[in-house]
Amino acid sequence: MSVLDSIIEGVREDLAARRIPLGQIHKRMEETAPALDAHSFLSRDDMNVIAEVKRSSPSKGELATITDPASLAGQYQEAGAAAVSVLTERRRFGGSLEDLDAVRKRITIPVLRKDFMVDEYQFLEARAHGADIVLLIVAALSKSQLRDFYDLATELGMASLIEVHTAQELESAMDIEPRIIGVNSRNLKTLDVDSAAFADLIPRIPADVIRVAESGIATRSDVEFAQNAGATAILVGETLVKSGNPISAMQELLGRR
Template sequence: MSVLDSIIEGVREDLATRRLPLSQIHEAMENAAKPLDAYAFLSQSEMNVIAEVKRSSPSKGALAPITDPAALAEQYQEAGASAVSVLTERRRFAGSLEDLDAVRARVTIPVLRKDFMVDEYQFLEARAHAADIVLLIVAALSRSQLKDFYDLSCELGMASLIEVHTAQELESAMEISPRMIGINSRNLKTLDVDTRAFADLIPQIPDEIIRVAESGISSRSDVQGAQNCGASVILVGEALVKSGDPISAMQELLGRR
């Protein structure tokens, strides 16, 4: 079993323990804040940041305690982030839907629910918790699931970050006519990082699609490298939460200090 398979197995087990009746989740969706236009927020400048609230990861273990995710998200917004990513997977990333609620209540920029989305219910759940963006990992989904989940996200008013790692996954992603694609330099099946994925794959994505560079970004030169490949958005978590000063760390990544 790959790392990705193991994570998904845990996600399904946890989902089974918290699944609500559909009538209840639909009521929560109706009461949730309307989704923001994440695509517009992530197209504001030459380089935009999705800053991540991330306590832990399968590859690095514990990163930072983050006792107040909403306060951290506020710092991200102050530093110029265009969106905030909130991990909601519990076992490997120590995240929760409560973190998502706290962040959404505190910031005015879009919020990405960062999780392994493998069940239709999770998309209803994401909207019920006022997420503006969801993550669709091509390696975790069949072609039909990818299309169905993308269509569902659109129907619910949420943007989708379609994540790929290989040329074959990119080909699958392009079949659904996405508006935003993320190139993850980390192989989720082995957890190895190879930032050459940015140079290999980002130039293959049409200019009209928002191109996001994910993982392996910890310095100003990393950001410049991703931007030179054609990325206009970076998704960064570890470098920010471990810095001790996320505002200065983000400004440094963007070359503003």
């Protein structure tokens, strides 16, 4: 079993334990403000940042003790982030839907629910908790699931970040004509990181698509490498949460200090 398979198995078990009747989740959705237009926020600058609230990861273990995710998200917004990503997977990343709720209440920029989306219910749940964007990992989904989940997210008013790691996954992603594609330099099946994925895959993505470089971004030169490959956004978590000063760290990544 790969790391990705193991994570998804846990996600399904946790989902079964917290699932509530559809009537209740629909009622909560009706009481939730409409989703923000994430595409416009992620097209504001030459390089846009999706800053992540991330306590731990399967590859690095515990990264930071985040007792107030809303405050951290507020700092991200102050530093100029275009969106905030919130991990909601509990077992490997230490996240929760409560984190998502807290962040959504604090900030006025889009929020990405960062989780392993493998069930239709999770999309209703994401919207009910105020998510504006969801993550669709091509390696975790069949082609029919990818299309169906993308259509469902769109129907619910949410944007989708379609994550790929290989040329074959990118080809599958392009079949649904997405508006945001993320190239992850980390192989989720082995957890190995190779930034060459940016140079290989990002130039293949059409210019009218928002192109996000994910994972392995720790320095200004990493950002420049991704940008030179054609990235218009970066998703950064570990570097920011471990910095001690996320505002300063983000400004440094963007070359503003």
